[in-house]
Amino acid sequence: MAINNNHHYHRLVQLTVIILVTVLCTGSYIITTPRQWVSGETVQICVFTVNSPTSTHNNTVTVSLEETNNSDDDVDVDIVRSPIIPPRVINIPPDKSEHCDKLTLPTLRVTKARLKVTGHVGGQRVKHRKKVKLAGRVTKTFVQTDKYLYKPGQDVQFRILTLTGPYLKLSTNQYPLVWVETPTGSRIAQWINVDNTPGLIHMAFTLSDEPEQGDYKIHVDSPVDGGGSVTQTFRVMEYTLPRFEVTITPPKLLFGNDQEFTIRVCAKYTYGQPVKGNISLEVKNNGWGRGSSELRIEVPISGCRDFPVTADAAAINREHYYSQSLSVKAKVSEDGTGEAFEASKSIPVHRTRYNFKLVGDEKFVKPGLPYTGKVKVELPDGSPAVGESLQVCAGGKCKESTTDPITGILRFVVPQYEDLNIRIKSIDENGSVSTGRSWRRIMHTSQFHYSVKRYFSPSRSSLVIHAPTTTLPCLQGESYTHSLPLLYSMTNQNSANITVQVVSRGQIQFSSTEHYDLTTTPLPLHGTLLSPVTPVAADTVQGSITLPLTLPPNASPTAKVIVWLTRGDGEVVSDARQLTVDTCYTNPVTVAWSSSKSHPGDQVDVSITSQPQSICSLGVVDKSVELLSSTSDPLTVSGVFGMVEQTMVHSHVNPQVDDNKYCQKKLGNPTTPSSDLDDTREPDPFFPRPMPFYYPRDYYTEYVDALKMFDDSGLFVFSDLTVETRPCKERERVAMPEPDYDYMYMELQPVNIIAADFDGAADFSGVADDFGGGGESSSVSSPQPRTYFPETWLWQLSVLPILQEIRADDMYIVDQT
DSSP: OOOOHHHHHHHHHHHHHHHHHHHHTOOEEEEEEESEEETTSEEEEEEEEESOOGGGSOOEEEEEEEOOOTTOOTTOOOOOOOEEEEEEEEEOOTTOSEEEEEEEOOOOSOSEEEEEEEEEETTEEEEEEEEEEEEOOOEEEEEEESOSEEOTTOEEEEEEEEEETTTTEEOOSOEEEEEEEOTTSOEEEEEEEEOOTTSEEEEEEEOOSSOOOEEEEEEEEOSSTTOOEEEEEEEEOOOOOOSEEEEEEOOSOOBTTOSEEEEEEEEEETTSOBOEEEEEEEEEOOOOGGGOOEEEEEEEEESEEEEEEETTTTTOEETTEEOSEEEEEEEEEETTTOOEEEEEEEEEOBSBSOEEEEOOOOOEEOTTSOEEEEEEEEOTTSOBOTTOEEEEEETTEEEEEEOOTTTOEEEEEEOOOSOEEEEEEESSOTTOSOOTTOOSOSSBOOEEEEEEEEEOOTTOOEEEEOOOSSOBOOBTTBOEEEEEEEEEEEESOOEEEEEEEEEETTEEEEEEEEEEEOOOOOOOOOSEESSOOOOOOTTEEEEEEEEEEEEOTTSOSEEEEEEEEEOTTSBEEEEEEEEEBOOOOSSOOEEEESBSOOOTTOEEEEEEEOSTTOEEEEEEEOHHHHHTOOSOOSSSHHHHHHHHHTTSOOTTSSOOOOHHHHHHHHHTOOOEEGGGSOOOOOOOSSSOOOOOOEEOOOEEOSEEOHHHHHHHHTEEEEESSBOOOOOOEEOEEEEEEOTTSOEEEEEEOOOOOOOOOOOOBOOOTTOOSSOBOOBOOOOOSSOOOOOOOOSEEEEEEEEOOOOSSOOEEEEEEOOOO
């Protein structure tokens, strides 16, 4: 039979051309969005095309939110559900390879939904559904009184402020109800539909001459739907303002093997002058029975006095009791009046010399790149342990390393690509011996250990962000650009488009993609090298580049950064880090006094500087009033930024990584009945054999991959590229016979040390414990005695004028009557 070879050759060439044209005309895509969507807030959806000739495709993505229930499966795309919000169509411009769009959610009553993403990108069909948690809008109402204690007949003044959302926006909605309640529950004041147009309001009422004494409550219903109500407490009682204060300064550190330490006690009037009188000092070792001890000292005092105390006198180390803390109480009686005030302090006795804290965010060992460990070594008071020698062990190697002379950080480098169990301990720590007949140790060896898992890449490619261990600075009201070092190791690839995204407060706040050439350069390795570095393979490039990272002022106090690239074989390579950023404000404000110290009759200026038309609330209260307060001020910088923590996307919120489900699909083993474990016993007529039960096979993996990096950054990722590559194993099972005929099945898991889990806006930059001072005050030749002592000097709202130089001065004269 004759064969037409030319015809077959023509068909083969035609097929090759068709396949080549198809490959060249299509690309891939990556879509990211926060894993937690917030009702009533804005959410971002970012679409990236990869190796796609965008001019030849209509790149369109439709995003919608559907109702869901607990029976829905993420991969079940055929169930039709009612839409919660109308679909949003996102068109990627023809000349762009990436595009981020914003979607504002209405106020929703549901807490769960299905996110549906469909369309065509890069010639590829997009079809994804994922369960998403719908969080409620973060709202907090602050109520601040001018002081905590009030006498009968005094004015109670308070301010109210409500902040909402991740950007701490002021609510200007009216307050439905504000009321004041007595200790017995009677309502003595009430305001309905309180106007809140400025966003910050002052309110006041006057106590009667003979009110109930005790704790009163101010109740405020939130102006935001679903915000609930908040309560602030103040106390009404007859009292005398303290004229002086007693403070105890303990030793900076007290170790179990210290032979002597010093306690300093000071008694000063509220205006800073020393008090003359007598002091009674008590030092207890907090023991019991025969181990209990108490030291008493009574001597004169004038201002401050140091008390040297020996370890034997304080009974820190008794034969039957080693103290963990000392209780110190100081009582000072003023000469002439006999008026007395006291203070107390607990002094911990430390039995280890160092504390350890992971500050390096390098969570995983990456192929082709050394692992750099960063552990901050601190003394028990939190100060850095500088220049201290410790032993570091990892990968079967141990070396001595020294902490940084400034930061106290211990840096070490492990080149091996393996699961690491890292151990750090002190060297020749003095005092770690028992004394007398006691079995206890005065001091214990300081040690620390943690484990690190491997990141898997079939191409042996990886990225490592070298994040700074210090807090990143910021500019008030402006974006700030940082330099982010990135290490890379790439096999058979010498260039790539690298994408950087920043997630903070549950929002994508920065996104950028740039092209980089990847060449072999020396790696910036800083720290003790535990073993030699392996030479770079011929098909691998290894080096580092610096990425520009722009953080807006709202990307604080923490920001999660993810960096990724795509390989020609379709693998996604990524890394993620968390950065600590200074607390930044969109509207900076400063407060300063013209003088840090003044005399009766002096004129004092207080200056407020901020943006035009800012509404500022200023309060000045006598320090003596604060000494009597038993509650902390709710309206502080830390209190405000505590709201931000609630907007973060935490690891437990809609995680994408499910090792068991992924491995079951990867290994392709269906659920198997338990009867596959052979049972050859004869049936018993009196004790019939139970019906066979079914159990699912259980799987695990010892690795992480690119998907874990997206999870750590708080993002969903949808892509037709390969983001999951980790290998899997099935857990072993052993059948153990019971005495009564049946079997018990017990799972045996690989033994592993658990890996450490590293896992209009309001402004408060002027909030501080002390106002900034100006120049020195002028002296007065013959000051008159001060007889007028107001508790609240100032409590008012001020709106800054529109001036070229934004500055408002209020001048007050210290009362001289």
